[in-house]
Amino acid sequence: xxxxxxxxxxxxxxxxxxxxRFAMPPRPxxxxxxxxxxxxxxxxxxxxxLVLAHLQLHEAIPVIDGLLNWTLAYNEGAAFSFLAxxxxxxxxxxxGLAVVVSIVLVxxxxxxxxxxxxxALPLALVIGGAIGNLIDRLRFGHVVDFIDVYWNAAHFPxxxxxxxxxxxxxxxxxxxxxxxxxxxxxxx
Numbered sequence: 001x002x003x004x005x006x007x008x009x010x011x012x013x014x015x016x017x018x019x020x021r022f023a024m025p026p027r028p029x030x031x032x033x034x035x036x037x038x039x040x041x042x043x044x045x046x047x048x049x050l051v052l053a054h055l056q057l058h059e060a061i062p063v064i065d066g067l068l069n070w071t072l073a074y075n076e077g078a079a080f081s082f083l084a085x086x087x088x089x090x091x092x093x094x095x096g097l098a099v100v101v102s103i104v105l106v107x108x109x110x111x112x113x114x115x116x117x118x119x120a121l122p123l124a125l126v127i128g129g130a131i132g133n134l135i136d137r138l139r140f141g142h143v144v145d146f147i148d149v150y151w152n153a154a155h156f157p158x159x160x161x162x163x164x165x166x167x168x169x170x171x172x173x174x175x176x177x178x179x180x181x182x183x184x185x186x187x188x
Contacts, residue, residue: 030120040128071148125169132162
C-alpha cells in the first residue's frame, strides 16, 4: 500500500502484485536428457555415413570372427525386418509412427522431474533411436543396418545404433517400471 500526499488530501492506492511474484517456480523437468538423445542420433548417423561410404550392399567385414560382422543391409520394414516386403506403404506408416512416438515421448520427458533418471534415461534413448531411423526413412526410404551378429550359420537380423538405443531404452523402461518401485521402496 502506498500513501500519496497531494496538498491536504491523502490518496491510498494498492499496487497489484505481479502474478510471477507469488507463482511457484517451475519444477525442473527432464528435457536436458534430450542431450543424450542427440548423442545417440549423432553416433547413429555418423556410423551409418561411414558404413555407406565404405561398404557395398551385403559385404561382410569380420570384426569378431564367428560372432560379429559389419554388413551393409537395408531394412524397409520395422525391427527385425518386420513388414519389409509389404509393398511400400510401411515406409510412411513407420515414418508417421516414429513422429508420433517421438512427440509423445518428448512430452512425457517434459513432464518428468529432472532427477527421475529411471524414466528420463530410457525415454532419451528411445527418442534418439527413433529419430535416427526416421531420418533414414525420409532420406533413403529404408533404414541402414550394419551390425550383423551371428553364430555359425545362424544370423540375428542386422541392426544399427538407433535400433540398439530403442531396444535398450525399452528394456530399461520396462525393467524400472516393473522393479523400480520395489528398489525405491527398499532404498527408503
